[in-house]
Amino acid sequence: MAEEVPILEADSLYHVYESKAEEGNVVALRGLSVKVGKGEAVAVIGPSGSGKSTLLKSLGGLMQPTAGRVFLDGSDLTKLEGADLVEHRRKTVSFIFQEGNLLPDLSGLDNVMQPLRHAGVSAPEAKARAIAVLERLGMTERMRALPEQLSGGEQQRIAIARALITKPKLILADEPTGALDPFTSASVLELFRELHEEEDVAFLIVTHSRDVGDFSDRSLELRDGRFVAQHGEGVELDDLAQNRELLVDDLGTVSFPPDILLELGGPGRYTVESLEPGRITLASEAAAATAAAGNSRQYVANCPACGHEYANGDANRCPDCGSSRPKQ
Numbered sequence: 001m002a003e004e005v006p007i008l009e010a011d012s013l014y015h016v017y018e019s020k021a022e023e024g025n026v027v028a029l030r031g032l033s034v035k036v037g038k039g040e041a042v043a044v045i046g047p048s049g050s051g052k053s054t055l056l057k058s059l060g061g062l063m064q065p066t067a068g069r070v071f072l073d074g075s076d077l078t079k080l081e082g083a084d085l086v087e088h089r090r091k092t093v094s095f096i097f098q099e100g101n102l103l104p105d106l107s108g109l110d111n112v113m114q115p116l117r118h119a120g121v122s123a124p125e126a127k128a129r130a131i132a133v134l135e136r137l138g139m140t141e142r143m144r145a146l147p148e149q150l151s152g153g154e155q156q157r158i159a160i161a162r163a164l165i166t167k168p169k170l171i172l173a174d175e176p177t178g179a180l181d182p183f184t185s186a187s188v189l190e191l192f193r194e195l196h197e198e199e200d201v202a203f204l205i206v207t208h209s210r211d212v213g214d215f216s217d218r219s220l221e222l223r224d225g226r227f228v229a230q231h232g233e234g235v236e237l238d239d240l241a242q243n244r245e246l247l248v249d250d251l252g253t254v255s256f257p258p259d260i261l262l263e264l265g266g267p268g269r270y271t272v273e274s275l276e277p278g279r280i281t282l283a284s285e286a287a288a289a290t291a292a293a294g295n296s297r298q299y300v301a302n303c304p305a306c307g308h309e310y311a312n313g314d315a316n317r318c319p320d321c322g323s324s325r326p327k328q
Contacts, residue, residue: 005074007092007170007202008036008059013068015054015225028054029065030225038169039200041192043212046222052206053174055222059204060172061089073169090119094163098175101159102147108158109134109143115166133161137191153184160191171195173205177212189215 015029028051036042046052057063059070061077070077073092080088094115102111109130116126134143137157147155156176163171176192177185193215195201205212206222221229270282302309303318310318 004038006035006071007038007040007073008034008204009071010034010059011069011071013055013058013070014066015051015058015063016066028225029058029068031068032225032227034220034227036170036202036204039196039202040218041196041203041216042205043216043219044204044206044222045208045210045212045219046206047208050222051225052208052222056172056174056204056206060093060095061085062095090115090166092168093170093172094166094168096156096159096163096171096173096176098178102155102162104147107144107146108139108150108154108161111147111158112143112161112165115162119166130161130165133164134158137161153180153187156180156184156188160188164195168201170202170204173203173207175207175209176205177209178207185209185211 011033013029013032014027017026017028019025032051032055034042044052044055054063058065059072061070061072061080064078068078072088075088077085077088102108103114106114109127112130112134113123113126116129117123121129131140131143134140137160139154139157139161142150142154143158145154147158150158160176171192173192177188180188189212192203192205196203196215203216205216219231220227221231268284270284273281273283275281299310303320306318306320308318308320
């Protein structure tokens with residue numbers, strides 16, 4: 001049986017912002033790879049400046065990456081241009097931004113109708129479909145108001161209605177709850193959860209909020225343009241193992257990609273055996289204690305990344321996902 005094509009897939013994305021400043025060019029994305037399955041909800045969590053918005057714009061075809069490829073529902077966005085790109089994007093994906101990005105001179109109803117008008121849907125049908133979506137969101141009583149007459153939560157619900165009106169397969173959201181109060185934020189996430197579970201809508205949400213990450217099936221942590229960790233269901237170690245560079249922040253904290261951590265022997269206490277410029281050798285205290293006690297450590301029976309059951313003759317690297325086989 002053929003493997004289902006992901007709704008979204010990115011391979012080795014790089015994006016460089018050119019700058020004439022003294023610091024030089026800014027590398028926002030550093031070889032990112034990620035897949036979002038049909039109906040899957042994925043959150044990308046990271047602080048300001050980590051590359052979240054650049055990633056979302058690149059994944060949605062709003063920005064051309066410096067290098068790498070993006071596939072949306074099987075089509076390579078990096079090879080589509082003009083009307084072909086706009087049409088494929090319109091049929092597949094909708095965007096929700098933190099600010100709402102509503103047209104200020106149009107009512108809430110007219111804002112929601114806009115995508116259907118651009119798609120050539122008749123005015124009566126567009127109006128009927130828009131009202132139906134707004135009714136679901138509890139916004140029919142406020143749909144005649146202009147954006148400036150709406151609260152932040154009401155504007156966001158109008159923006160969500162506009163995103164849903166085309167019945168997208170995928171929603172890309174940039175800090176969708178960032179400007180909302182806790183109560184409104186919780187109600188928006190509950191709506192996302194209903195769409196995800198009941199209508200099989202896929203989500204990729206970039207955020208700094210752990211609450212938004214909890215809504216998702218899987219979350220990825222982004223730091224300095226790289227994925228450094230992944231949590232949740234269906235974890236893809238390959239998304240993290242594309243780039244084996246380690247990150248060291250100003251406080252001296254080191255972020256190890258999971259595949260390297262597995263090869264080290266997992267989390268624990270390590271001592272520095274040797275140190276020289278650009279090179280450090282670590283030794284696991286737990287491994288040293290085990291060796292000193294004369295205990296023989298055995299390879300694990302199942303891959304901790306994908307669950308593959310090793311046969312007696314299997315090597316120390318998983319044949320399914322490529323992860324290193326740790327010992328216990």
